[in-house]
Amino acid sequence: MVYKALTVAGSDSGGGAGIQADLKTFQELRVFGMSALTAVTAQNTLGVQGVYPLPPDAVAQQMESVGTDLGADAVKTGMLFSAEIIEAVAAKVRQFGWDRLVVDPVMIAKGGAPLLQEEAVSALKTYLLPLAMVATPNIPEAEALTGLKIQSIEDRKEAAKRLHELGVKHVVIKGGHDDDGEETVDILYDGSEFFYFTSKRIKTKHTHGTGCTFSAAIAAELAKGKTVQEAVQTAKSFIQAAIEHELGIGHGHGPTNHWAYRDKQTR
Ligand SMILES: Nc1ncnc2c1ncn2[C@@H]1O[C@H](COP(=O)(O)OP(=O)(O)OP(=O)(O)O)[C@@H](O)[C@H]1O
Numbered sequence: 001m002v003y004k005a006l007t008v009a010g011s012d013s014g015g016g017a018g019i020q021a022d023l024k025t026f027q028e029l030r031v032f033g034m035s036a037l038t039a040v041t042a043q044n045t046l047g048v049q050g051v052y053p054l055p056p057d058a059v060a061q062q063m064e065s066v067g068t069d070l071g072a073d074a075v076k077t078g079m080l081f082s083a084e085i086i087e088a089v090a091a092k093v094r095q096f097g098w099d100r101l102v103v104d105p106v107m108i109a110k111g112g113a114p115l116l117q118e119e120a121v122s123a124l125k126t127y128l129l130p131l132a133m134v135a136t137p138n139i140p141e142a143e144a145l146t147g148l149k150i151q152s153i154e155d156r157k158e159a160a161k162r163l164h165e166l167g168v169k170h171v172v173i174k175g176g177h178d179d180d181g182e183e184t185v186d187i188l189y190d191g192s193e194f195f196y197f198t199s200k201r202i203k204t205k206h207t208h209g210t211g212c213t214f215s216a217a218i219a220a221e222l223a224k225g226k227t228v229q230e231a232v233q234t235a236k237s238f239i240q241a242a243i244e245h246e247l248g249i250g251h252g253h254g255p256t257n258h259w260a261y262r263d264k265q266t267r
């Protein structure tokens, strides 16, 4: 059986985040990867040097090409840049009935460069999040989407409930940014229960693209027909291995190691 996943995201020339992280992750998890590019970024481990969005029609046409021929068992979105691109992407998701949809609401790169225009946040809430099977905000993104200030686990649970009310079926609020403590905890809310995915916090500066890789791994597992809980568990193990076995390349915040999870399985 060949499982297929489509990523709708931006290109990271440095190869650690965006489309490149997504396709590498799909491949590592034995899922055929396809892409619709939303923007080209000139980017490396030191930061983002340039952002060149594509016309919304070009994004829609790439999705149309995939949808009318190959089809997709799961779809994920990453950097979408503008309200116009968000509307175009949501329309195609509806047209093809892509219900195994993971929305990673990418807003700001680690170095502070904006990857989503501020006025596009409401478009994300209106058009795309209601279609999501899973959404994976980090803490600052969950704050921007809900208007809440998130400090405690209780605050994160409240934010998850608010996002569920927008129509997101499963909300994962990631704990990478909560840098106290020895553990990272990702919280999953399915509308009735909370589930916790905990791992040892790794002390490293090489975390470029962790969010992209994590959400791509969820999409890959959903493409295989796994449940959301199973998919999040595999994604957590995948990103843990990728952070733990850092590559140590570039002069700034380096990429994670996309082949580490497979190495661990086959060793
Ligand atoms: N230092 C760390 N040690 C272990 N796991 C981590 C660490 N940092 C992040 N993670 C995990 O990586 C995943 C992504 O979380 P994070 O909050 O960093 O996403 P993000 O901010 O959206 O990433 P980015 O925007 O850089 O792509 C989560 O599963 C989180 O628990």
Ligand SMILES: Cc1ncc(CO)c(N)n1
Pocket (backbone or CB within 6 Å): 009, 010, 011, 012, 017, 018, 019, 041, 043, 078, 079, 106, 108, 109, 110, 115, 208, 209, 210, 211, 212
């Ligand atoms: C293209 C792109 N998408 C997402 C992120 C967030 O990590 C990034 N840095 N670059």
